[in-house]
Amino acid sequence: MLPTELRDLAAVARDVATERIAPLVPELERGRTFSPELRKILAGAGFTGLVVPERFGGVDTDVRAEVVVLEEISKVYPSASTVLTATWFPTKVMVRAADRPDAPAWLPGVLRDVAAGDRLGAIAATEPEAGSDLGGVATTARRDGDEWVINGSKRFITNGGHADFYVVVARTGGPGPRGVSAFYVEADTPGVEAVRFEEKMGLHASATAEMVFADVRVPADHLLGPENGGFPLLMQGFDEGRIVVAALALGIAEGAFDAAVRYAGERRQFGRPIAAFQGMQFLIADMAIPLHAARSLVYDAAQAYVDGHPDAARLASIAKTYASDMAMAVTTDAVQVHGGYGYVTDFPVEMFMRDAKINQIYEGTNQIQRMIIARSYFPDVAR
Incomplete structure (x- = not known):
C-alpha cells in the first residue's frame, strides 16, 4: 500500500493526464513534434521539477514519486512521460554535483x-559510436584558461533542440570511463546546435535530436563534479533510471490493457460482445497476469532502492527488463x-504499441540488463 502522499500525487497526475493532456493527444500525434503546450502543462503541475530536493527550492521526494507520476501519465500519453524523464536525469546529476563541497555557486540558482x-x-551522452558503452564517448573538452572548450556530436538526445540546458558528457582524460567528465551547458551558448530531428516509430511529441557542440566555450566552474569524475556521477542515477523506465512501460501497458478491456466489452459480433467468447477472455487474462506481476515488481524495486537494499541494483534491472518486455507483449x-x-489511429492501442518498444532499448538494452x-x-x- 502506498503512503497517503503518494496516493494523492497519483491522483493529481491522473487528473492532469486525463483532463489536460488527453485532449491534446490526437493533434500532437499528427504533429510529430515537441509541444510547448505540453511542457507548460507538465511544468505547471510541478512535475518537471519533481526531482529537485527542498534544499534547492523543490520538494523532498524519492523515486516512488517519479514512479506514480509516470505510471499515471503513461496510461494516457507516453510522450509526455519521456519529456519528464529526459529532464529529470540531468537534473539529478546536477543535484549530486550541488551536494559536493566543490559545488559552484551558480548551481543552486539553476536548480x-x-x-x-x-x-x-x-542529457547529452549518447553518440553515434557510444550508446551502451558510455565510457567510449569521443566528444572532447579541453581546458583553455578559465574556460572549457567542448567539441563533438551527440545522437538520440531527448528534449534536444528544446531544452534550456544540457548536461554534456565529454572526454577530458585518457580512454575509458575514467577519462569522462560532465559539463553544464546553456542551450543558447554559441556552437550548440540541433542539426537534425529523428523521425521515430513512436513518442511523437518527444523531440529526439542530433546535437553538435562546435568549439562550445563554458566557464571552468561549469564542470560538474571532479575532472574525469563524470562517469560515477552519471552511473549513480542508472539504477533509479531503470526503475523510471519500468514505471513508464507499466503505464503504457495499463493504458493499452484498459483500452482492450473497454473495447472487448463494447464491440459486438455474432450478436454478443466479443468479451463473451472464451478466446477473447483468455487473451485478456493472459494480458492481466503479467501486468499485475510487473506492477508489484516495479514498486518492489522502487522500495528497495529507497531502503538501500543490497539487491536494489539487481531489482532495478529485473523490473526494467520484465516491465518493458511485458509492455511490448501486452x-x-x-x-x-x-x-x-x-x-x-482511431483507437490508442497502436500508439501504445509503438511507444512501448523503446523501453526495451534505452537506459541499457534488455540484453545488457540480462x-x-x-x-x-x-x-x-x-x-
Missing part, C-alpha cells in the same frame, strides 16, 4: 529555476483485441 518549472533539461495483444481497428542480472549472482566468474 531553483528547474524546481519552479522555468527550465527544461536534457500492447501487441491489445491491438489484436481491437482487430482491424487496432491498426488505425547480463547485469546474471553477473550479480556470479560476480567473480561472469566476466
